[in-house]
Amino acid sequence: MNQTNSKVNLKKKKSLFSLDFLMPKLLAFFAGISVLTTVGIVAILLTESAGFFREVPVWDFLTGTRWEPLFANPSFGVLPLISGTLMITLIASIVALPIGLGSAIYLSEYAPNRVRAVIKPVLEILAGVPTIVYGFFALTFVTPILQAILPQTEIFNALSAGIVVGIMIIPMISSLSEDAMASVPASLRNGAYALGSTKLETSIKIVVPAALSGIIASFVLGLSRAVGETMIVTLAAGLKPSMSLNPLDSVETLTAYIVSVASGDVRQGSVEYSTIYAVGLTLFVITLVMNIIAGYISRKFREVY
Amino acid sequence: MALTKQEEAVRVGKRRTTNRIYHVLFFLSTVIGMIALALLIFDVARKGLGYLDWQFLTSKSSRIPGKAGIITALAGTLWLMMIVTPLTFIIGVSTAIYLEEYAKNTWFSRLIQTNISNLAGVPSIVYGLLGLTIFVRFLHLDRSILAGALTMTLLVLPIIIVASQEAIKAVPMNLRHASFALGGNRWTTVVRVVLPSAMPGILTGAILSLSRAIGETAPLILIGAASYIAFMPNSIFDPFTVMPIQIFNWSNQPKEEFKSIAAAGIILLLLLLLSMNALAIYLRNKYQRK
Numbered sequence: 178m179n180q181t182n183s184k185v186n187l188k189k190k191k192s193l194f195s196l197d198f199l200m201p202k203l204l205a206f207f208a209g210i211s212v213l214t215t216v217g218i219v220a221i222l223l224t225e226s227a228g229f230f231r232e233v234p235v236w237d238f239l240t241g242t243r244w245e246p247l248f249a250n251p252s253f254g255v256l257p258l259i260s261g262t263l264m265i266t267l268i269a270s271i272v273a274l275p276i277g278l279g280s281a282i283y284l285s286e287y288a289p290n291r292v293r294a295v296i297k298p299v300l301e302i303l304a305g306v307p308t309i310v311y312g313f314f315a316l317t318f319v320t321p322i323l324q325a326i327l328p329q330t331e332i333f334n335a336l337s338a339g340i341v342v343g344i345m346i347i348p349m350i351s352s353l354s355e356d357a358m359a360s361v362p363a364s365l366r367n368g369a370y371a372l373g374s375t376k377l378e379t380s381i382k383i384v385v386p387a388a389l390s391g392i393i394a395s396f397v398l399g400l401s402r403a404v405g406e407t408m409i410v411t412l413a414a415g416l417k418p419s420m421s422l423n424p425l426d427s428v429e430t431l432t433a434y435i436v437s438v439a440s441g442d443v444r445q446g447s448v449e450y451s452t453i454y455a456v457g458l459t460l461f462v463i464t465l466v467m468n469i470i471a472g473y474i475s476r477k478f479r480e481v482y
Numbered sequence: 483m484a485l486t487k488q489e490e491a492v493r494v495g496k497r498r499t500t501n502r503i504y505h506v507l508f509f510l511s512t513v514i515g516m517i518a519l520a521l522l523i524f525d526v527a528r529k530g531l532g533y534l535d536w537q538f539l540t541s542k543s544s545r546i547p548g549k550a551g552i553i554t555a556l557a558g559t560l561w562l563m564m565i566v567t568p569l570t571f572i573i574g575v576s577t578a579i580y581l582e583e584y585a586k587n588t589w590f591s592r593l594i595q596t597n598i599s600n601l602a603g604v605p606s607i608v609y610g611l612l613g614l615t616i617f618v619r620f621l622h623l624d625r626s627i628l629a630g631a632l633t634m635t636l637l638v639l640p641i642i643i644v645a646s647q648e649a650i651k652a653v654p655m656n657l658r659h660a661s662f663a664l665g666g667n668r669w670t671t672v673v674r675v676v677l678p679s680a681m682p683g684i685l686t687g688a689i690l691s692l693s694r695a696i697g698e699t700a701p702l703i704l705i706g707a708a709s710y711i712a713f714m715p716n717s718i719f720d721p722f723t724v725m726p727i728q729i730f731n732w733s734n735q736p737k738e739e740f741k742s743i744a745a746a747g748i749i750l751l752l753l754l755l756l757s758m759n760a761l762a763i764y765l766r767n768k769y770q771r772k
Binding site: 195196197200201203204205207208209210211212214215217218221222225275276277278279280282283284287288296298299300301302303305306307308309310311312313314316317318344347348351375376377378398401404405406407408411412432435436439440445453454457460461464465467468472 | 497498500501504505507508509510511512514515516518519521522525526529572573576577579580581584585590591593594597598599600601603604605606607608609610611612614615616619636639640643667668669670672690693694696697698699700703704706726729730733734741744745748751752755756758759760763767
């Protein structure tokens with residue numbers, strides 16, 4: 178938003194057919210596509226779930242503890258899917274938050290420039306690994322190791338999927354937190370050093386508190402990514418909706434349920450078919466709320482230096 | 483509470499030791515990500531390298547492990563890219579130019595800006611529901627490459643838009659002014675001055691968004707690309723499958739041998755994606771220094 182730019186006065190007559198007149202209209206049209214995408218997502222989720230909520234009251238959906246949409250006597254309580262999703266997210270956060278923050282502190286405060294120049298690109302490449310690959314890794318590498326340590330681990334289990342989802346969101350949390358710390362003015366650090374602080378004291382007592390809003394926002398965004406993660410949980414956590422709190426059991430997440438229905442043969446227009454929109458709407462609302470919270474935190478609590 | 487010199491020295495020593503311990507801990511947490519990546523690559527290579535041969539690259543998918551190959555999925559991925567590449571480039575770069583050069587701070591541009599940041603946070607599977615409803619059912623494209631490509635385009639647009647905006651923002655204002663001073667209007671300035679100068683950044687964003695489109699699985703499962711495909715697609719209206727979905731199907735097979743075949747597919751996919759990402763990161767770092 179440069180001030181000088183708006184002062185440039187283009188006093189040229191524009192003919193109706195000049196590119197300078199036509200192109201902005203065309204560009205605006207393309208720019209509108211992103212708005213249409215959002216409108217489309219919201220409209221579709223609402224209209225397609227409406228049919229489902231005519232058959233199943235919203236209250237029953239949100240508070241029911243049995244998710245058995247394909248049984249002869251179906252039950253549509255979404256809580257098992259939500260608890261499965263939260264279980265994965267919780268395990269992922271135990272893995273990713275400390276490691277992500279630790280590596281952000283290292284990269285922002287401790288790392289010599291030469292080391293940074295090597296590590297940052299590697300972390301970025303790590304962020305480019307597709308989730309299906311992580312899912313395969315969870316299923317064929319992490320799960321067998323867990324089974325060797327804890328024999329009661331099921332083939333599909335929340336722990337393995339949760340750990341790998343955690344590994345997947347480390348780069349995101351690390352780079353967003355590091356950006357927040359990098360924007361803390363050097364004068365604050367130098368003040369701490371002048372008073373005789375060690376690097377650790379400076380990082381923990383000065384830099385992290387000053388960048389706290391950005392760090393927490395990165396946590397919330399990372400966890401929102403974990404909630405919406407699909408392939409890792411579909412491959413490694415299984416497809417058994419349960420309210421189990423044991424991480425060694427199989428659980429089903431909101432996303433894994435949608436995939437399992439879509440890859441099966443379910444008739445269009447049936448209630449089972451409309452469940453994926455109801456579940457999709459639930460997922461969309463949860464992640465949207467998390468993203469809005471993250472945005473709010475980073476705007477509202479930004480330190481003014 | 484004055485401390486003796488000795489007590490003071492002990493206290494400082496303790497603080498320094500704590501600092502060293504944490505230095506190591508912070509370093510280790512940084513390395514964990516890399517160790518994970520190394521383990522992942524090592525594990526996949528150990529399982530899959532034995533199966534990665536000419537036969538695997540040129541065979542269609544098969545129910546018999548010894549005959550299974552990736553050619554149909556590879557073709558599907560290439561077909562998809564042929565549509566996604568131009569679409570994302572045109573729509574994404576147009577949006578970025580509009581936001582940065584034409585619409586400065588109108589309600590419409592603010593709406594689009596907020597919108598793009600929100601879209602980036604929508605889970606990919608929700609895009610699958612969007613594609614299934616609009617392209618597959620409403621527009622009757624069925625389970626075609628076109629339906630898949632349109633869905634993927636919408637999914638990766640935010641990536642290329644944001645990257646292009648950054649690149650356009652970084653073009654110095656005096657270049658634009660020079661162009662205006664020579665009598666160029668805004669459009670010629672954009673085409674001949676701004677875009678050439680922002681191109682490396684835009685290309686980086688394009689590569690990153692493409693690699694995302696190649697690796698995404700969930701949305702395409704929703705639009706029905708998960709079915710068993712035993713022939714090569716010949717047009718954009720044909721049913722298809724792509725590499726990540728083929729890998730997903732093999733991973734789900736009960737026969738243990740299919741796990742190794744999945745690993746062979748992963749090696750191929752990672753080679754493609756990691757080299758694309760490395761290229762994008764290299765491009766960006768090279769032009770950032772200027």
